[in-house]
Amino acid sequence: MLFITRKEHFNAAHKLYNPQWTEEKNAEVFGKCSNPNWHGHNYSLFVTVKGNINPETGFIVNLKELSTVIRTEICDKLDHKNLNLDVDFLKGVMTSTENVTIAIFNILAPKIKKMGAELHGIKLYETENNYVEYFGN
Amino acid sequence: MLFITRKEHFNAAHKLYNPQWTEEKNAEVFGKCSNPNWHGHNYSLFVTVKGNINPETGFIVNLKELSTVIRTEICDKLDHKNLNLDVDFLKGVMTSTENVTIAIFNILAPKIKKMGAELHGIKLYETENNYVEYFGN
Amino acid sequence: MLFITRKEHFNAAHKLYNPQWTEEKNAEVFGKCSNPNWHGHNYSLFVTVKGNINPETGFIVNLKELSTVIRTEICDKLDHKNLNLDVDFLKGVMTSTENVTIAIFNILAPKIKKMGAELHGIKLYETENNYVEYFGN
Amino acid sequence: MLFITRKEHFNAAHKLYNPQWTEEKNAEVFGKCSNPNWHGHNYSLFVTVKGNINPETGFIVNLKELSTVIRTEICDKLDHKNLNLDVDFLKGVMTSTENVTIAIFNILAPKIKKMGAELHGIKLYETENNYVEYFGN
Amino acid sequence: MLFITRKEHFNAAHKLYNPQWTEEKNAEVFGKCSNPNWHGHNYSLFVTVKGNINPETGFIVNLKELSTVIRTEICDKLDHKNLNLDVDFLKGVMTSTENVTIAIFNILAPKIKKMGAELHGIKLYETENNYVEYFGN
Amino acid sequence: MLFITRKEHFNAAHKLYNPQWTEEKNAEVFGKCSNPNWHGHNYSLFVTVKGNINPETGFIVNLKELSTVIRTEICDKLDHKNLNLDVDFLKGVMTSTENVTIAIFNILAPKIKKMGAELHGIKLYETENNYVEYFGN
Numbered sequence: 001m002l003f004i005t006r007k008e009h010f011n012a013a014h015k016l017y018n019p020q021w022t023e024e025k026n027a028e029v030f031g032k033c034s035n036p037n038w039h040g041h042n043y044s045l046f047v048t049v050k051g052n053i054n055p056e057t058g059f060i061v062n063l064k065e066l067s068t069v070i071r072t073e074i075c076d077k078l079d080h081k082n083l084n085l086d087v088d089f090l091k092g093v094m095t096s097t098e099n100v101t102i103a104i105f106n107i108l109a110p111k112i113k114k115m116g117a118e119l120h121g122i123k124l125y126e127t128e129n130n131y132v133e134y135f136g137n
Numbered sequence: 138m139l140f141i142t143r144k145e146h147f148n149a150a151h152k153l154y155n156p157q158w159t160e161e162k163n164a165e166v167f168g169k170c171s172n173p174n175w176h177g178h179n180y181s182l183f184v185t186v187k188g189n190i191n192p193e194t195g196f197i198v199n200l201k202e203l204s205t206v207i208r209t210e211i212c213d214k215l216d217h218k219n220l221n222l223d224v225d226f227l228k229g230v231m232t233s234t235e236n237v238t239i240a241i242f243n244i245l246a247p248k249i250k251k252m253g254a255e256l257h258g259i260k261l262y263e264t265e266n267n268y269v270e271y272f273g274n
Numbered sequence: 275m276l277f278i279t280r281k282e283h284f285n286a287a288h289k290l291y292n293p294q295w296t297e298e299k300n301a302e303v304f305g306k307c308s309n310p311n312w313h314g315h316n317y318s319l320f321v322t323v324k325g326n327i328n329p330e331t332g333f334i335v336n337l338k339e340l341s342t343v344i345r346t347e348i349c350d351k352l353d354h355k356n357l358n359l360d361v362d363f364l365k366g367v368m369t370s371t372e373n374v375t376i377a378i379f380n381i382l383a384p385k386i387k388k389m390g391a392e393l394h395g396i397k398l399y400e401t402e403n404n405y406v407e408y409f410g411n
Numbered sequence: 412m413l414f415i416t417r418k419e420h421f422n423a424a425h426k427l428y429n430p431q432w433t434e435e436k437n438a439e440v441f442g443k444c445s446n447p448n449w450h451g452h453n454y455s456l457f458v459t460v461k462g463n464i465n466p467e468t469g470f471i472v473n474l475k476e477l478s479t480v481i482r483t484e485i486c487d488k489l490d491h492k493n494l495n496l497d498v499d500f501l502k503g504v505m506t507s508t509e510n511v512t513i514a515i516f517n518i519l520a521p522k523i524k525k526m527g528a529e530l531h532g533i534k535l536y537e538t539e540n541n542y543v544e545y546f547g548n
Numbered sequence: 549m550l551f552i553t554r555k556e557h558f559n560a561a562h563k564l565y566n567p568q569w570t571e572e573k574n575a576e577v578f579g580k581c582s583n584p585n586w587h588g589h590n591y592s593l594f595v596t597v598k599g600n601i602n603p604e605t606g607f608i609v610n611l612k613e614l615s616t617v618i619r620t621e622i623c624d625k626l627d628h629k630n631l632n633l634d635v636d637f638l639k640g641v642m643t644s645t646e647n648v649t650i651a652i653f654n655i656l657a658p659k660i661k662k663m664g665a666e667l668h669g670i671k672l673y674e675t676e677n678n679y680v681e682y683f684g685n
Numbered sequence: 686m687l688f689i690t691r692k693e694h695f696n697a698a699h700k701l702y703n704p705q706w707t708e709e710k711n712a713e714v715f716g717k718c719s720n721p722n723w724h725g726h727n728y729s730l731f732v733t734v735k736g737n738i739n740p741e742t743g744f745i746v747n748l749k750e751l752s753t754v755i756r757t758e759i760c761d762k763l764d765h766k767n768l769n770l771d772v773d774f775l776k777g778v779m780t781s782t783e784n785v786t787i788a789i790f791n792i793l794a795p796k797i798k799k800m801g802a803e804l805h806g807i808k809l810y811e812t813e814n815n816y817v818e819y820f821g822n
Contacts, residue, residue, distance in 0.1 A: 647743045
């Protein structure tokens, strides 16, 4: 059993805001992250897949195909977008790094299964100083 | 004559959009950067100051003071903000990295002169793959 | 169950020296790390917390609070200090990256428990070429 | 139980090519990686060792010795080499990152056991956008 | 006058070898870089363009177009290639970082002139520890 | 005329302290950098050399020789040392990054002249957030 990781990127706007709270409570809990006019990040996305080596290729999974799946399913939908407004699979979700990470995992897991491997985990950097990891349970 | 550089950060939303153009022309020129719902970046800001060494301190300029000036004058006004909507000194300006870099230079130059040194240049990274430099003329 | 990691920094002096050994044995085992006049490093500290998402915030833990705890309990006590001389919780400890990592874990674990989450692990870089990880057992 | 990781480097040429396939199939599966005239990479190698702390040194393992073992057993044999042609322990192996990672693990595991510690895992970056990890089973 | 820089990548094989010298002299001067079976690198290429801002776009030059020019003219011809064997514009040239940098400059300068800007300089990293810069004269 | 840059490292202890001042004034100006028990850094040193290409080698200067000169003349004297106490060429000098940068330049300039090239500049990072550059006048 080996693990292979592919890094991709997307740049997006978002805000942290709980619509069931007052402005004051949002400001108190989320601070400047609740700016109603949005802010944004260069996100770095690490997708780790596990599996056995195909002896004919030496690969767990073809990295070019893996990259295409991540770009098609995730980056094309998040890059240069507003995470709160523009993304079907984040509708009604607080766009914390935690929730975005889980959503990405849930989309990619079945796609990678179809490639004959298994999604091990997602690691999402919001800035170079903080990241979230999710392994599916 | 020496040069000292301080790196600071801000995370902001913006879009590239020329209000005198049609939607189509904006989309054609700016592509996904013109998304009306905004996108965003983790900006890295490098401020380079030149001067001679003060023999009592060994410093061109006190880095802690330099950092405070950059944070007060620039980062506090841009961090977790929308560059198109929230920033007095960018009102009516296309928020390309080029224009943001010039605006930052013009604000910091007189502040650094007051510290007894000279602003040499500003280097602003929008992503790890592109940055703009401006040296004041 | 998710994992969130926050990166912080401290710059410190130290030496590796076993007082029960001769100078020669210290030099032989620790090499230039045993320089009696000290040397130093820019340490990078990664603190990983695990927990479930609070549905009201989308957070495992509020990163700003996590950062404050790490800075107050660790960085303020180690930054611009001599690890061998200035730090209460390292008194009598060989200041190898291994021992510093364990000490940091043991201080932060109960503080993070009070925040309603669990400290998963500490990763401490002494240089960009070596780091130690500790997961508490 | 702690984990210590040492990073080393090697720069090498290779190609991905299955000799039992036609040129066409190689090109189809491996794309530009199958260029018969080779291409190459700056590989980054992370070796993670686990063990308990020796109370006399504060070390799991002496990093200088660990570095020497990695350089002698691995980097000296791969650096500025052709992975397909010049390396005894890769003869007849597809030089995918996956297979190189396993080969490195299998060489280092007994060497590190002799140092009184245990090889936990190997992480090998082929580019900054992809890496493989192997933990021995 | 501003400067904008775009970073691109290519991974290639090469060797340093002077065909007018003996094997011994090549080995003496170039060391392991003269391995007849090649070695390789992940090259990072920084292209810096200077010009004035187009007030309609806020751009010196459209970065997407700049990226396309660099990829079409340079990266597509060098990526996953052997610099000594596969590249028209390096035929008969020692493939030192110095010579590759100059060759890239000379190809890009007229292309960027056609975009209405001026090529200021090329910075080419062979490894993270060494790079060459050329400004055209 | 081209420029080639080599990156090297050293890890050292130091403090900022003006012996002609009171403790209070030192603390006021230098803050935690004046800790009498020292602190330290992982310094990154970039040495840029300019010259013309030797057509027989394709080199401005042999990088291996350049690296050896930097290590022998600078890194061996600063690495795992106390900059205030252990370094002949820094005796009586405030060990600010500015002063260390100038001292390194002045040592390396004549050595690089002997190699048939010219020292263009020194860039010294004290942390990843600040660096000094000196070009010799």
